[in-house]
Amino acid sequence: MADIIVAIDGPAGSGKSSVSKAAARRLGFDYLDTGAAYRALAWFVLDRDIAPEDTETVLSSLGAFDYSISIDPSEPVVMVGETDVTDAIREPRVSAAVSAVARVPEVRSFVTSIFRSTMDAAPHDGIVVEGRDITTVVAPDAEARILLTADEEVRMARRSAELTSESAADVGEQLRSRDRADSRVVDFLTAADGVVTVDSTHLDFDQTVDAVLEVIARETTRTSHG
Ligand SMILES: Nc1ncnc2c1ncn2[C@@H]1O[C@H](COP(=O)(O)OP(=O)(O)O)[C@@H](O)[C@H]1O
Numbered sequence: 001m002a003d004i005i006v007a008i009d010g011p012a013g014s015g016k017s018s019v020s021k022a023a024a025r026r027l028g029f030d031y032l033d034t035g036a037a038y039r040a041l042a043w044f045v046l047d048r049d050i051a052p053e054d055t056e057t058v059l060s061s062l063g064a065f066d067y068s069i070s071i072d073p074s075e076p077v078v079m080v081g082e083t084d085v086t087d088a089i090r091e092p093r094v095s096a097a098v099s100a101v102a103r104v105p106e107v108r109s110f111v112t113s114i115f116r117s118t119m120d121a122a123p124h125d126g127i128v129v130e131g132r133d134i135t136t137v138v139a140p141d142a143e144a145r146i147l148l149t150a151d152e153e154v155r156m157a158r159r160s161a162e163l164t165s166e167s168a169a170d171v172g173e174q175l176r177s178r179d180r181a182d183s184r185v186v187d188f189l190t191a192a193d194g195v196v197t198v199d200s201t202h203l204d205f206d207q208t209v210d211a212v213l214e215v216i217a218r219e220t221t222r223t224s225h226g
């Protein structure tokens with residue numbers, strides 16, 4: 001198991017995956033994107049023509065959900081069975097379905113146990129794990145726990161700047177409504193006790209990575225001294 005666990009939570013578009021990947025690469029750590037599991041399950045459910053809101057059928061499909069993800073920060077590959085779904089899980093139809101499956105407590109405990117096994121099997125000294133409930137539920141004892149935030153307009157602008165066929169207004173509205181739905185299930189907008197907030201509203205990408213690395217260095221020194 002990795003000696004150092006870095007837990008990072010935050011809302012959509014706050015920079016969790018890009019910043020976590022860059023920090024993991026700099027530290028020689030593994031990287032686990034937990035949102036990818038919820039997205040892959042939403043993809044799987046849609047692929048089987050199951051309505052994402054049909055909780056009973058979603059739960060009965062979990063036994064057939066054969067999920068795997070690479071934890072190399074330079075090459076994240078997401079598989080469901082033999083299908084590479086790395087790109088497909090980012091499609092708007094999957095983003096629109098994901099909150100409905102993620103709100104189900106049995107789904108959350110199912111994927112959380114996958115995350116814990118992945119963390120246990122991680123080969124490097126440390127692993128950066130990012131999502132919505134990592135600092136509070138998945139790894140509350142992590143050596144470093146960070147809430148990555150940025151003002152809503154800034155997050156929407158960053159997401160809209162990505163290559164997409166959708167208008168900025170559509171991207172913004174989808175992001176807002178997903179955050180609204182998700183925040184009814186997990187509080188990822190306020191830092192729990194012991195969680196350090198990094199607000200990237202006025203930081204560029206490199207400055208944000210540096211700020212996160214500083215918190216990791218400080219917290220891991222502190223925890224190793226008891
Ligand atoms: N501090 C920053 N300044 C500018 N752009 C950023 C910053 N942090 C992240 N980004 C960009 O914002 C977009 C959203 O980041 P991403 O890592 O996908 O967020 P999340 O995983 O939280 O949804 C990406 O295009 C990323 O490169």
Ligand SMILES: Nc1ccn([C@@H]2O[C@H](COP(=O)(O)OP(=O)(O)O)[C@@H](O)[C@H]2O)c(=O)n1
Pocket residue numbers: 011012013014016017034035036038039098099102130131132133134178182186
């Ligand atoms: N730890 C997590 C991670 C993601 N999720 C769910 O998975 C969805 C996709 O997560 P993501 O991290 O890929 O989303 P973005 O912030 O990258 O847009 C979220 O909208 C949540 O519904 C969750 O419930 N708990």
